[in-house]
Amino acid sequence: MIFTELTEENFLLFAIKNYENPQAVTKEDFDKDLNHFKYIKRLLKRYKNSGQLKSHLLLNHFIILYNIFGEATTPMLFYKIEDDLWSSMKTFVMFLGKLPEYPKCYIHDIKVDLYCLSELYKIYNGKEETKSNRKSNKRTNGNKYAREAFGELIGYDSENVDVNTFNSTLLQSYRRGDLMATYMTWATDYNDENQEIGFIMRDLQELARVRGTEVKGLDEKLLPFFESKLKKVLGADSLEDVMDESSTDKAREMLGATLAVFSETAGTGKSVEERFNDATSVVDVLLGIDSKSGTALPFDDRGYRGQGVFRQKRTKDGKVLFVRDSGVVFNGITSIEINDRLTNQFGSQVMGDKRKTSLMSLINEQVKDGHISSTDFYNFLNNEPHNNRFLNHIETDQLEDVNAVKLKNAIKKKLDTKAEQKQTAIQWGAAEWCDDHLGPTANGVYGKSLSKQAFGVCMQSLKKEADVQGIPLHMFLIDNNNPIIQKFLRR
Numbered sequence: 001m002i003f004t005e006l007t008e009e010n011f012l013l014f015a016i017k018n019y020e021n022p023q024a025v026t027k028e029d030f031d032k033d034l035n036h037f038k039y040i041k042r043l044l045k046r047y048k049n050s051g052q053l054k055s056h057l058l059l060n061h062f063i064i065l066y067n068i069f070g071e072a073t074t075p076m077l078f079y080k081i082e083d084d085l086w087s088s089m090k091t092f093v094m095f096l097g098k099l100p101e102y103p104k105c106y107i108h109d110i111k112v113d114l115y116c117l118s119e120l121y122k123i124y125n126g127k128e129e130t131k132s133n134r135k136s137n138k139r140t141n142g143n144k145y146a147r148e149a150f151g152e153l154i155g156y157d158s159e160n161v162d163v164n165t166f167n168s169t170l171l172q173s174y175r176r177g178d179l180m181a182t183y184m185t186w187a188t189d190y191n192d193e194n195q196e197i198g199f200i201m202r203d204l205q206e207l208a209r210v211r212g213t214e215v216k217g218l219d220e221k222l223l224p225f226f227e228s229k230l231k232k233v234l235g236a237d238s239l240e241d242v243m244d245e246s247s248t249d250k251a252r253e254m255l256g257a258t259l260a261v262f263s264e265t266a267g268t269g270k271s272v273e274e275r276f277n278d279a280t281s282v283v284d285v286l287l288g289i290d291s292k293s294g295t296a297l298p299f300d301d302r303g304y305r306g307q308g309v310f311r312q313k314r315t316k317d318g319k320v321l322f323v324r325d326s327g328v329v330f331n332g333i334t335s336i337e338i339n340d341r342l343t344n345q346f347g348s349q350v351m352g353d354k355r356k357t358s359l360m361s362l363i364n365e366q367v368k369d370g371h372i373s374s375t376d377f378y379n380f381l382n383n384e385p386h387n388n389r390f391l392n393h394i395e396t397d398q399l400e401d402v403n404a405v406k407l408k409n410a411i412k413k414k415l416d417t418k419a420e421q422k423q424t425a426i427q428w429g430a431a432e433w434c435d436d437h438l439g440p441t442a443n444g445v446y447g448k449s450l451s452k453q454a455f456g457v458c459m460q461s462l463k464k465e466a467d468v469q470g471i472p473l474h475m476f477l478i479d480n481n482n483p484i485i486q487k488f489l490r491r
Contacts, residue, residue, distance in 0.1 A: 006079040018072035033068055036061045037080045044085040047116075055119040062092050074098050078107060091116040170197070180260040180309070187219050187256030188249045195219075203263035210272045219255060226251040226258070232296045233287055233305075233312060234320050246325040246336055250310075257309065258283050286310040315340075316365075330390035332371045338362065342398060349400060356402045359394060360411055366390055381408050 006014060015034065024030055040061045047053045065073045074093055081089055091112045093099050099107070170190070173181035186200055195201075195216045208215045211222070230251045261279035268275065281291055288297045288306035299305045303314045304323075311323045315337050327335030341358050344350050350358060366372045372380075372388050379386035380395075395404060447453075466473045 006075055011076070011079060014072065015069065015076065018069050020070065021068040024068075033064075036065050037077070040065075040077070040089070041081050041085065044081065044088050047088060048085060053116065053119055055116070058092060059120070062096060066096065066098060071098070071100075074100070086110050088113040088116045091120070095120045179264065180257050183260035183263070184253045184256030184309075187259065188252040200263075203266065204259060206272050207259075207262060207276060219252065222255055222258075223251060226254040229254060229284075229287065229289065232289060232294075235296070246322040247320075248325075250322060250325075253309070254283055254287070257286070283310070288312065328389075328393070330371075330393060331366075332369055333362075333366065333390065335393070338393070338398065351401050355400060356407055356410065359398065359402060359407060360414070363391070363394065363411065381412060383408075 016030070019030060019033070021029070021033060024033065040058060043054050043058050043061070062073075065077070069076060077089060077093065078086065086107075087110055090099065090107065090110050094112060095117065170182055170185040173179075173185055183200070186195065186197065190197070201215050204215045204218055208218045211218065213221045230247065234247065258276070258279045261282045262275050265275045265278060270278070284291055286307050287310045289295065290297055297305055299312075299314045305312045305314075309324055313321050313323050313326065313334065315321060317340075319337075319340075321334060321336055323329060323334065326337070327339075329335075330338075341362055342350055342355060349355070363372075367377060372391065376386040376388040376391065378384075380388065380391045386392075399407070463473050466475075
């Protein structure tokens with residue numbers, strides 16, 4: 001059956017002729033099996049519209065169809081499913097080795113979907129790794145059709161295409177059309193023979209020749225130049241003294257970004273050196289380096305400098321962090337800054353009272369800087385829902401051995417807020433409030449009843465007020481005109 005021979009009139013007959021399912025005994029069984037075409041169409045449409053790929057589920061539907069309709073499944077798929085879904089569908093067919101090499105037709109000219117292909121390779125690799133007699137990495141190259149298609153697209157030798165290539169950050173960046181991320185990945189993660197990626201080798205040959213090296217050695221040749229730039233923005237004489245997780249590999253990322261810009265200027269008529277200098281100027285702007293003086297610009301009034309992937313933030317202790325690699329940013333403070341404040345000089349977490357004090361300090365700073373609203377702060381202290389990501393992060397990820405209730409109570413004691421805020425924030429609750437006011441002997445005097453303990457707190461408060469007024473407590477309590485008593489009565 002040639003792909004173009006199927007029509008509305010002969011499709012059903014063709015399907016029946018090629019139908020082989022020993023478990024099916026009724027027409028309903030046959031119709032149920034045909035539904036797998038509909039399921040594939042639905043899932044591929046969802047992928048096209050939303051980017052959500054149910055690769056495992058799709059693969060199951062394809063396998064079922066090939067099990068019951070055999071090789072006839074391929075032309076049936078291209079008849080039943082719309083042509084705007086053919087790229088992703090062909091990728092599944094090709095991955096299963098079900099796309100015939102002959103006769104050649106329009107189907108062979110359809111480009112495969114790189115994302116589908118990489119996701120299928122993840123599944124394939126997972127199956128391979130479960131085998132007890134695991135083969136070498138080359139064994140996981142998959143079928144030749146997939147390797148050849150991918151190799152042709154990126155200019156990479158198909159024999160060197162393995163599952164790691166498909167799953168790589170470089171491939172994902174290239175698929176998105178993000179050339180800067182592609183080159184940054186190449187510069188940071190690929191070494192020696194792994195650098196021989198076709199399109200990169202072609203783009204950088206001229207520059208490598210001018211610098212007197214091969215493309216594979218170009219990164220090491222240029223790296224000291226970018227390390228000097230990193231020292232400028234970090235304000236350090238030695239990188240060893242100031243390197244943290246946000247600046248690790250940053251010099252190589254600068255190199256990759258420069259090479260990406262360099263490659264995009266091919267064909268402009270400028271010399272190789274002119275193109276390279278122009279590319280470094282672009283990266284300098286991203287770094288916040290003055291083009292005339294070559295020095296790092298000052299941070300803005302919010303403590304930021306630079307742009308995009310190389311934007312930096314100065315911390316309260318003078319440290320320079322690259323925002324993109326500083327973890328999550330919680331409206332003014334990064335997760336790296338938080339972790340640093342909760343870590344001692346030996347790299348281990350501070351615990352106990354020291355951690356509680358550090359957490360209180362962090363929260364207080366965020367309040368003073370206006371990063372926590374009074375409503376969110378009040379709700380946090382009183383265990384009510386709130387929308388502040390920083391406070392949620394502290395409570396869910398950073399408490400360690402610090403009791404949340406005791407932390408909040410300690411904060412309430414030291415509140416330095418407006419009177420109206422203090423009035424609401426200081427409203428405690430439960431046993432911890434009674435324990436704090438009555439002391440550790442509260443249970444012995446009042447028992448474990450919270451209502452009795454709360455009554456005890458109230459009586460202590462009233463006695464103090466009566467003493468201040470020089471009135472016996474019983475007289476104080478029966479004076480209904482006393483504003484204090486009126487307040488209690490209203491509540």
